[in-house]
Amino acid sequence: MNSATQSLRPSLERTRRAWRASPLPGFLAWWGGELRALLPVRLRQALAGGADWHLLEHHDGQWSVRRAGGSAALAHWSDADDPAIQQQSLRQALASVDPQDLRLALCLPASAGLRRTLALPLAARDNLAQVVGFEIDRQTPFRAEQVATDVRELARPVGEGRFAVELIALPRATLDPLLERLAALRIRVDAVDLLDGDARVGANLLSPAQRPRRVDPRARLNLVLAAACVGLVALVLGQWLHNRQLALGAMQAQVDAMHGEAQQVALLRQQLQDNAGAAGFLARKKKDTVPVLALLDELTRRLPDTAWLERFSIDSSGHLGFQGQATQAARLVDALKDDPLIRDVGFQGSIQADPTTGKERFYLVANVRAPAAPAPASSGATP
Numbered sequence: 497m498n499s500a501t502q503s504l505r506p507s508l509e510r511t512r513r514a515w516r517a518s519p520l521p522g523f524l525a526w527w528g529g530e531l532r533a534l535l536p537v538r539l540r541q542a543l544a545g546g547a548d549w550h551l552l553e554h555h556d557g558q559w560s561v562r563r564a565g566g567s568a569a570l571a572h573w574s575d576a577d578d579p580a581i582q583q584q585s586l587r588q589a590l591a592s593v594d595p596q597d598l599r600l601a602l603c604l605p606a607s608a609g610l611r612r613t614l615a616l617p618l619a620a621r622d623n624l625a626q627v628v629g630f631e632i633d634r635q636t637p638f639r640a641e642q643v644a645t646d647v648r649e650l651a652r653p654v655g656e657g658r659f660a661v662e663l664i665a666l667p668r669a670t671l672d673p674l675l676e677r678l679a680a681l682r683i684r685v686d687a688v689d690l691l692d693g694d695a696r697v698g699a700n701l702l703s704p705a706q707r708p709r710r711v712d713p714r715a716r717l718n719l720v721l722a723a724a725c726v727g728l729v730a731l732v733l734g735q736w737l738h739n740r741q742l743a744l745g746a747m748q749a750q751v752d753a754m755h756g757e758a759q760q761v762a763l764l765r766q767q768l769q770d771n772a773g774a775a776g777f778l779a780r781k782k783k784d785t786v787p788v789l790a791l792l793d794e795l796t797r798r799l800p801d802t803a804w805l806e807r808f809s810i811d812s813s814g815h816l817g818f819q820g821q822a823t824q825a826a827r828l829v830d831a832l833k834d835d836p837l838i839r840d841v842g843f844q845g846s847i848q849a850d851p852t853t854g855k856e857r858f859y860l861v862a863n864v865r866a867p868a869a870p871a872p873a874s875s876g877a878t879p
C-alpha cells in the first residue's frame with residue numbers, strides 16, 4: 497500500500513462509517529427489493545446477481561463446502577485424494593454458481609482462533625487497524641507477526657467517548673499450511689474467517705496483499721450504463737434548453753416586431769393628434785378671428801364716399817391700421833364709433849391737408865372686436 501493510499505484511508509473509513517450509519521443503505525435495499533418484486537420471474541432471475549458466498553471448511557484432514565446460510569454440504573474430499581479429484585469435487589459443487597458471483601471463504605472452527613472485545617476511544621476510529629495492532633501483544637499470547645488479525649466494530653454501548661470493537665486473531669502456524677495447500681490446488685479464497693455456530697463471524701483474516709482483486713464486468717457495465725443514463729439526461733436537458741432558447745428567440749422576434757408596429761402606431765397617433773390639434777387651432781382661429789373681407793366690407797359701408805383708403809393693415813393680435821384721404825377726416829371717428837367689428841378707433845398723428853387733392857390725409861388705428869360667443873340654448877326650449 498503506497499503512502500497516498502494510506503493518507504486517504506482515514507477519510508475513506510470515515511466515509512464508509514457515515515454511509516453505514518445513514519438510512520440510505522436500508523432505503524436503497526428496500527427500494528431495490530420492491531422494484532425486483534415487480535419484475536417477471538425470468539427477468540428477475542436473469543438480473544439476479546451479487547456475491548454468492550460459499551464456506552470451505554477443513555477438519556481432521558477432511559474438506560467440505562456448503563452455501564452460506566445452509567447446513568448441507570455440497571461436496572466432500574480428503575487431503576489424501578488426488579489433487580485432480582479434489583479440484584473436480586469443488587468444481588462440481590460450484591457448477592451452478594456464476595463465476596462472477598462466486599465468493600469462497602475458508603472457515604475454521606472457533607477454537608482455532610482468539611476473539612477479544614475492546615473498548616477504544618472514538619479518536620481511534622480513523623486508524624482502527626493500526627491502533628488494534630499495538631494491542632495484539634497485550635491481548636493475545638502472540639506477537640503481531642505470528643497471527644493473522646482482523647477487527648470489526650460492534651454496535652454495543654461501552655460508555656461515553658468510547659466504542660466497542662472485536663479483535664479476531666488466528667495463528668499463522670494454523671493458517672499458512674491451509675493456504676499453501678489451497679494454492680497448490682489452485683483454489684483461491686476471498687476471505688478467511690472463524691465459525692460462530694454454522695455462520696461466519698464476519699471477519700477477513702487475509703492480509704490486504706493476500707486478498708484477491710476481483711473485477712466485476714457487470715459493475716463496469718453498470719457504470720457504463722449509469723454514465724450513458726447521465727449522458728442521456730444531460731442530452732435531454734440540453735435539447736430541452738435548446739428548444740426553450742429557440743422558442744424564446746421566436747417570441748423575442750415577435751415582441752420586437754410588435755414593438756416596431758407599436759412604435760409606428762404611436763407615431764401615427766401622434767401625427768393624428770398633431771394634425772387634429774392643428775386643424776382645431778385653425779378652426780378656433782378662424783372662429784375667433786373676424787374675416788378681413790368682412791372688415792373691408794364694413795369699412796366700405798361706413799366710410800363716406802368722399803373718403804378712400806390708400807393703405808390697410810392688420811396684424812395677428814387684431815390691431816388694425818388704415819391710411820387714406822377724406823374731405824372731412826375728423827368725422828370718420830364718429831362714422832366708425834359704433835361699428836360692431838372694430839373698436840377703439842382713433843387718429844394716430846395729426847390730420848394734414850394734401851395740396852394736390854385738396855383733401856385731408858389721415859391715419860386711423862383701431863382694434864378688431866372678438867366675435868361674440870353663441871348664447872347657450874335654454875334647457876326648456878322646444879326644438
